[in-house]
Amino acid sequence: MSDEPINANPQVKDVSQLPTRLGGSSNEDNAFPHISYNNKLNNTIRNYLFEEEEEEEENTIDVEQKIDEYDEPIDAQEIYDLISSISDPEHPLTLGQLSVVNLSDIHVKHPDLNKGYVGSVNVKITPTITHCSLATLIGLGIRVRLDRSVNKSYRIGIYVKEGTHQSENQVNKQLNDKERVCAACENPQLVKVVGRMLDTCTI
Amino acid sequence: MSLEKIGSVQAHAERVWDLSTHSGIPLLASCSSDKTCKLFDISNGIKEVSKLDEETHSKSIRSVQFKYSKDTTYPTLALGSFDSTSSIWGADDFKSKWELLAVVEGHENEVKCVDWSIDGKFLSTCARDKSIWIWETDELNEEFECVAVLSEHEGDVKFVNWNDKGLNDDHTFISGSYDDTLRVWRQDSYDEDEWNCVANLSMDSTVWSATWINNNTILCGLDDGRVIQCIRKVDNNKDGIETDRDNLPSTVKDVEDWIIDKVWSKHEGSVYSVSCKDDTVVSGGSDGVIRVYNLNGDILAEKRLAHGTSEVNVVAVVKTGVVASGGDDGVVALWKV
Numbered sequence: 071m072s073d074e075p076i077n078a079n080p081q082v083k084d085v086s087q088l089p090t091r092l093g094g095s096s097n098e099d100n101a102f103p104h105i106s107y108n109n110k111l112n113n114t115i116r117n118y119l120f121e122e123e124e125e126e127e128e129n130t131i132d133v134e135q136k137i138d139e140y141d142e143p144i145d146a147q148e149i150y151d152l153i154s155s156i157s158d159p160e161h162p163l164t165l166g167q168l169s170v171v172n173l174s175d176i177h178v179k180h181p182d183l184n185k186g187y188v189g190s191v192n193v194k195i196t197p198t199i200t201h202c203s204l205a206t207l208i209g210l211g212i213r214v215r216l217d218r219s220v221n222k223s224y225r226i227g228i229y230v231k232e233g234t235h236q237s238e239n240q241v242n243k244q245l246n247d248k249e250r251v252c253a254a255c256e257n258p259q260l261v262k263v264v265g266r267m268l269d270t271c272t273i
Numbered sequence: 274m275s276l277e278k279i280g281s282v283q284a285h286a287e288r289v290w291d292l293s294t295h296s297g298i299p300l301l302a303s304c305s306s307d308k309t310c311k312l313f314d315i316s317n318g319i320k321e322v323s324k325l326d327e328e329t330h331s332k333s334i335r336s337v338q339f340k341y342s343k344d345t346t347y348p349t350l351a352l353g354s355f356d357s358t359s360s361i362w363g364a365d366d367f368k369s370k371w372e373l374l375a376v377v378e379g380h381e382n383e384v385k386c387v388d389w390s391i392d393g394k395f396l397s398t399c400a401r402d403k404s405i406w407i408w409e410t411d412e413l414n415e416e417f418e419c420v421a422v423l424s425e426h427e428g429d430v431k432f433v434n435w436n437d438k439g440l441n442d443d444h445t446f447i448s449g450s451y452d453d454t455l456r457v458w459r460q461d462s463y464d465e466d467e468w469n470c471v472a473n474l475s476m477d478s479t480v481w482s483a484t485w486i487n488n489n490t491i492l493c494g495l496d497d498g499r500v501i502q503c504i505r506k507v508d509n510n511k512d513g514i515e516t517d518r519d520n521l522p523s524t525v526k527d528v529e530d531w532i533i534d535k536v537w538s539k540h541e542g543s544v545y546s547v548s549c550k551d552d553t554v555v556s557g558g559s560d561g562v563i564r565v566y567n568l569n570g571d572i573l574a575e576k577r578l579a580h581g582t583s584e585v586n587v588v589a590v591v592k593t594g595v596v597a598s599g600g601d602d603g604v605v606a607l608w609k610v
Contacts, residue, residue: 186562186578187577188561188578221582225559243479248559250429252306252355253382256333256355
């Protein structure tokens with residue numbers, strides 16, 4: 071990555087504008103709504119994830135059973151909460167703030183395990199500029215995050231939103247090629263960059 | 274009809290990438306992103322008999338392939354790894370310790386597949402670097418000399434698969450790629466150091482896997498879910514003028530007439546693996562479905578969620594009516610129609 075950001079002046083949304091189910095009201099501190107809410111959001115996510123992780127460690131069998139039986143359906147908002155807090159690789163902002171990730175572009179199809187069908191989670195990302203070379207990296211970050219957090223009965227699909235990228239097909243193909251994603255996850259440099267992006271989600 | 278599970282083992286801590294069955298011994302090999310390769314006795318159920326040295330590969334082992342042999346002694350296998358190297362292993366017999374015979378290096382990045390010619394003379398390896406390397410080897414499999422580098426693919430080469438349905442000296446193989454093509458390669462009949470791409474079929478989707486049904490029929494598994502049959506049109510009239518072919522330019526004389534013939538079935542996700550042996554054919558993929566067919570493509574049996582909610586990465590026919598599978602759950606399972 072060069073020192074010059076590829077998109078130096080992106081459009082930024084305030085965190086309080088983002089759709090969420092996490093955290094409470096954002097009007098507690100009117101002087102610095104952004105900062106206070108941001109902290110709160112991060113804490114809530116941290117607690118949320120921490121609890122989940124603890125549960126997993128305590129009782130692996132239970133978790134496995136849970137996966138098999140699949141009792142708690144997920145929804146688009148939950149997926150949004152998981153990925154909107156990922157950091158952009160070149161701005162100190164989240165994918166939610168940059169509107170790279172939007173709630174309306176997340177689609178969840180529930181599995182029907184009794185009939186033998188797995189479900190799916192499809193996310194369409196909107197790169198900040200049409201030639202953004204970081205689109206693949208952002209997509210990889212989202213995939214890693216969802217692969218780690220979402221129940222295995224959902225297949226994850228990550229695509230660039232139609233008309234928002236010059237090499238749409240190329241990026242889509244790469245992001246959904248299991249073998250390439252797995253190989254990328256064994257590349258120490260990439261793992262480091264993705265890790266930094268996911269730091270703000272405190273996995 | 275459903276498939277009956279006749280054996281299952283938690284073979285690996287992480288995803289099982291590939292499986293191979295030995296042609297002379299009831300032996301199954303599995304490899305995984307946990308960087309190990311294990312061997313199982315499948316004469317009665319499935320029992321682990323050995324594990325290859327773990328220090329050899331520093332990244333996922335993506336591919337495993339036994340060398341073809343009807344003997345019960347000196348089994349040999351090859352591994353291909355994301356660490357860009359391949360390794361060759363041998364043992365005295367079924368249960369003795371496996372020794373590392375050779376490490377084959379040359380690719381720039383992840384090796385995706387390794388396969389032996391049926392006479393054991395050649396090993397092919399392919400990688401994300403878009404190339405296929407052909408290695409000539411000695412009988413002991415300690416020396417490997419690169420005799421050809423084929424760089425015609427325009428994307429990762431996902432697999433190479435030698436024709437195992439033809440004659441012993443038939444040096445023909447197929448390759449599939451991220452560039453959405455399936456290619457057929459043959460050793461030149463005059464210059465044995467030349468390898469020609471005799472067919473290039475566009476599939477409009479990544480070609481993950483392919484298997485030989487017979488000399489003139491290939492079955493492919495595609496990323497878009499199709500299990501598709503390709504055939505070679507052998508025109509009797511054309512064969513008649515074969516004697517004149519010497520006069521044609523070299524680029525023309527080797528082109529064969531392969532066509533996409535019919536779709537056998539459609540999975541609801543990527544078809545990562547297809548396999549054919551004896552009169553049984555099987556396909557498996559990311560939808561978790563394993564489907565068994567006869568040689569005409571009629572579906573004989575199907576198993577949904579074969580590895581729970583995990584994806585199926587590999588299926589392999591063990592013998593008529595018996596197939597093995599490996600999934601993201603690290604499990605290796607045996608099934609009967």
